[in-house]
Amino acid sequence: MNKPLDGVQLEEIRDDFPILAQHLHGNKHLVYFDNAATSQKPRQVIDAMNDYYRRYNANVHRGIHALAERATREYELARQRIAKFINAPTPETVIFTRGTTEAINLVAYSWARTNLKPGDEILITWMEHHSNIVPWYQVAAATGAVIKRIDLNADGTLAVPEMNPRTKLVAVTQCSNVLGTINPIRQLADAAHKVGALILVDGAQGIPHLAVDVQALDVDFYAFSGHKMLGPTGSGALYGRRQLLEAMPPFMGGGEMIREVTADGFTCNDLPYKFEAGTPNIAESIGLGAAVDYLQNIGLEKIRQHEKQITGYALDRLQEFVEIKIYGPLDVEKRGGLVSFTFSDIHPHDLATFFDQEGIAVRAGHHCAMPLHKKLNIGATTRASFYLYNTRDEVDVFIAALHNAKKFFGACPTGRALGF
Numbered sequence: 001m002n003k004p005l006d007g008v009q010l011e012e013i014r015d016d017f018p019i020l021a022q023h024l025h026g027n028k029h030l031v032y033f034d035n036a037a038t039s040q041k042p043r044q045v046i047d048a049m050n051d052y053y054r055r056y057n058a059n060v061h062r063g064i065h066a067l068a069e070r071a072t073r074e075y076e077l078a079r080q081r082i083a084k085f086i087n088a089p090t091p092e093t094v095i096f097t098r099g100t101t102e103a104i105n106l107v108a109y110s111w112a113r114t115n116l117k118p119g120d121e122i123l124i125t126w127m128e129h130h131s132n133i134v135p136w137y138q139v140a141a142a143t144g145a146v147i148k149r150i151d152l153n154a155d156g157t158l159a160v161p162e163m164n165p166r167t168k169l170v171a172v173t174q175c176s177n178v179l180g181t182i183n184p185i186r187q188l189a190d191a192a193h194k195v196g197a198l199i200l201v202d203g204a205q206g207i208p209h210l211a212v213d214v215q216a217l218d219v220d221f222y223a224f225s226g227h228k229m230l231g232p233t234g235s236g237a238l239y240g241r242r243q244l245l246e247a248m249p250p251f252m253g254g255g256e257m258i259r260e261v262t263a264d265g266f267t268c269n270d271l272p273y274k275f276e277a278g279t280p281n282i283a284e285s286i287g288l289g290a291a292v293d294y295l296q297n298i299g300l301e302k303i304r305q306h307e308k309q310i311t312g313y314a315l316d317r318l319q320e321f322v323e324i325k326i327y328g329p330l331d332v333e334k335r336g337g338l339v340s341f342t343f344s345d346i347h348p349h350d351l352a353t354f355f356d357q358e359g360i361a362v363r364a365g366h367h368c369a370m371p372l373h374k375k376l377n378i379g380a381t382t383r384a385s386f387y388l389y390n391t392r393d394e395v396d397v398f399i400a401a402l403h404n405a406k407k408f409f410g411a412c413p414t415g416r417a418l419g420f
């Protein structure tokens, strides 16, 4: 069960992703190493969305005709699949959102603004994505709460602190989109709960790659995006502990979130509809349900093993270059399937453009984590991020391109650094 994917399975998986078969810039085979930005979609997901539009397009929870009933059934089935995937106690604790950003903002507006007061502390980390920073800055400005940060160890892992009674919320990423670090969520949840704080987990880079059990992790909120886990853009969800969600006011007002509207007021609908105002992203949520099925059929353990192999191999090969500085832990047990690095004084955007000419898609920049880059004293990094369909051969193509880049840019050594 814990074995990585074998060659035949990998071929079968790659066949499910039509986009991977293409050539770019003439004859360069596409190597897609930008999975942390968004993953590719298998035909099963594309077909599920097409099927909705071709055969049963209708609004959900409104009509009583056959198409509306089928659309509602499929939409709710997707919710049930997702709930099972993360082991949520009931489907009503899974709220569809457009993705991680919206899910975090939902908690910031509905829970934090109504529960926090001046001097309360929101504990985040140096490795958060802007989506898990800016909403808390906004909450701090609105409530007088204070932002604190958990420090980093030298290898890019978290130094889990003792928390204090002023801590009311710990908002932390499960896996860093820059360092790759996988954070000890259960340990953080225990530390938070010990002082009466809640924990919100940004699962954007976690759930595509790691088996998630929100009950075993004992988290209060878990936010994630569908498009990074083989699903469509505009899909995602927030899991929340039922009693918290029930006590929270709605995030947005509109159709579906109400039970009754009178001439001078309204009452709220039950969970999860209280938080799903307006016509939702129906095709996208159904597509996300199909993505969950796809991931489950292969098995998250298998995917993780595969990614560990690819990432370990990439880390080994990258260390052939004395000019390359890798950020984050070098131990694949502590990191997810991505590697961010700098290559001497070559600007990451120049390097990414060079890679593109070789048919290789990577990301360059601050990856929506400017405070982290500032802390590391760098402006930008180049990031290669892997997924279940990537191969060792593709890593070889990537390393060969790096050798070519070295010749092209005439890189000079700045010394090897492991971690930071």
Ligand SMILES: Cc1ncc(COP(=O)(O)O)c(C=O)c1O
Residues within 6 Å of the ligand: 036, 037, 098, 099, 100, 101, 102, 129, 131, 132, 173, 175, 176, 177, 202, 204, 205, 225, 368
């Ligand atoms: C760690 C992390 N959090 C949050 C987000 C935001 O996700 P989305 O743009 O899908 O809402 C991302 C996206 O890159 C991410 O990597």
